Every structure is written in C-alpha cells, then in structure tokens.
Amino acid sequence: MILPWLWRWPPGLLLAAVRELTSDVPVHLVDRVEAVRPPPAPADCTGLQLPEDGVGPLFHRRYSAEIQLHLCTAADVMALFVAAPDRMVPGEVARFEPEGDHADLRPGDDLVVRMPGPWDGPVRVLDVTPTSFRLATRPGHLEAGQIEFRADDRGMRMLFEIESWARSSSRAADVLYDRLRLSRRLQAYLWVRCCARVCAVAGGRLVDGVEIYTGRDESVVGERV
Incomplete structure (x- = not known):
C-alpha cells in the first residue's frame, strides 16, 4: 500500500534533515577502491x-565508533540491541517490524525495517552471538547483501561497528543509491545515529565521532535484469 509510507515520508525525512544539520557527532569519511569480499552465503x-x-x-x-568510559560490556549492549532493536535506531527513519510473534531477534526470523519513502527493508536474521548479529536482505529490499552489527570490549574502550557488503537490488535502486545518493545519505544518517544510540545506552562517550568507510568494487560480475 502507498499510504502508509506516504504519510511517514515527509515528516521523517524533514526531522532527519534537521537532526543531521544540528548533530554534534563528528563523521569521518574514508573512500577506497577495493576487491570486496562478502561473507559466505548461508547454506540455504x-x-x-x-x-x-x-x-x-x-x-x-x-x-x-569507539566508546570510552562505558558502563556496559559489549555483550550487555548487544543483548539490549537484540532484545529491542527499535531502541537503537532513530524512530523518524527506521522501525523494526517483526513478522513473527516476538520482538527480539532470533536466527531465521524474517522482519521488515520500515523507513520513510518507498524503500522498506525486508531482511532475515542469519546469526546471533553474544556480541553480534547478522542480517541478509530479502526480495523487496533496495540492496542485495548482508549486514553485521557487533561490539568488542577493548579495555577501557568498546568498539561498535556496523559492516555491510551489498549491491543495489535493481537499476532504479542503483540510481537512488549510487548516482543520486539519496538512499545512501538516509542510510548514513540511520547508522550514524545508531552508533550514537549505542554509545548512550552503554553510558560512555564517543572518542572521535563515527568513521564511515566505503569500499567500492566495480569488478563484480553477474547482473540481474
């Protein structure tokens, strides 16, 4: 249906734009050309x-995002993330909607990440460990690939990372993401705010903002029409 995303689109994007302009979270961009090696595909x-x-x-x-003087361990933070993923993302641009009868993330679960605009993200939970979880995209998603969320204790600091390996799901999605960079900008806002939420939940402070590393591989073969 069109109406559900139509009424959420302008308010969500407007609020995201305002919060991005007024954000005090430093963002550092690193762009590279690389031979991207995604994780192995699941057996099924x-x-x-x-x-x-x-x-x-x-x-x-x-x-x-490096978090200093945190009060929670990596396992504590990820347990909270897995139990209530909506708590860790900005509600104006994302909401985790489970297709099952529970809100926490379990291997094999299918869910949809609702976003403003016609680009909701159907995903499946591939794996959950005490300090990480990984999702794979399903048909209907703007991307085709996997994404992993993880935290690691490093003495007085904690490292939280979100790492993805993906291509656009269609030519139209490629235009939005790679050419116009609209969905890429929204995605960056979503995950930078997620890093900030994790930091707040951990009771610490960001050491030097959030680094966004982007590796681009033009050598991939195989293209769905």
Whole structure:
C-alpha cells in the first residue's frame, strides 16, 4: 500500500534533515577502491537477495565508533540491541517490524525495517552471538547483501561497528543509491545515529565521532535484469 509510507515520508525525512544539520557527532569519511569480499552465503539461500542478485558496484561499508568510559560490556549492549532493536535506531527513519510473534531477534526470523519513502527493508536474521548479529536482505529490499552489527570490549574502550557488503537490488535502486545518493545519505544518517544510540545506552562517550568507510568494487560480475 502507498499510504502508509506516504504519510511517514515527509515528516521523517524533514526531522532527519534537521537532526543531521544540528548533530554534534563528528563523521569521518574514508573512500577506497577495493576487491570486496562478502561473507559466505548461508547454506540455504531460499528467499534471500544476495549480491549476485543485484546490479552495479559491490559496496563494502563500515561504520565504526569507539566508546570510552562505558558502563556496559559489549555483550550487555548487544543483548539490549537484540532484545529491542527499535531502541537503537532513530524512530523518524527506521522501525523494526517483526513478522513473527516476538520482538527480539532470533536466527531465521524474517522482519521488515520500515523507513520513510518507498524503500522498506525486508531482511532475515542469519546469526546471533553474544556480541553480534547478522542480517541478509530479502526480495523487496533496495540492496542485495548482508549486514553485521557487533561490539568488542577493548579495555577501557568498546568498539561498535556496523559492516555491510551489498549491491543495489535493481537499476532504479542503483540510481537512488549510487548516482543520486539519496538512499545512501538516509542510510548514513540511520547508522550514524545508531552508533550514537549505542554509545548512550552503554553510558560512555564517543572518542572521535563515527568513521564511515566505503569500499567500492566495480569488478563484480553477474547482473540481474
């Protein structure tokens, strides 16, 4: 249906734009050309949309945030994330909507990440560990690939990262993401705010903002028409 995203689109994007302009979180961009190596595909790919199903360049993106003087361990933070993912993302641009009868993330779960505009993200939970979880995209998502969320204790600091390996799911999605960079900008806002939320939940402070690393691989073969 069109109406559900139509009424959420302008308010969500407007609020995101205002918060991005007034954000005090430093963002550091690092862009590279690299041979991207995504993680192995799951044994059962039924119902998934992986890089070989996409079009355009293969992107490797990593959002990294070092958190100092935190009060929680990496396992504590990720347990909270897995139990209530909506708590860790900005509600104006994302909402995790489970398709099952529970809100926490469990391997094999299908869910939809609702976003403003016609680009909701159907995903499946591939793996959950005490300090990480990984999702794969499903048909209907703007991207084709995998994304992992993880935290690691490093003495007085904690490293939180969001890492993805994906191509656009269609030519239209490629235009929005790689040419116009509209969905890429919204995605960056979403995950930078997620890093800030994790920092707040951990009771610490960001050491030097959030680094966004982008690796681009033009050599991938196979393109869905």
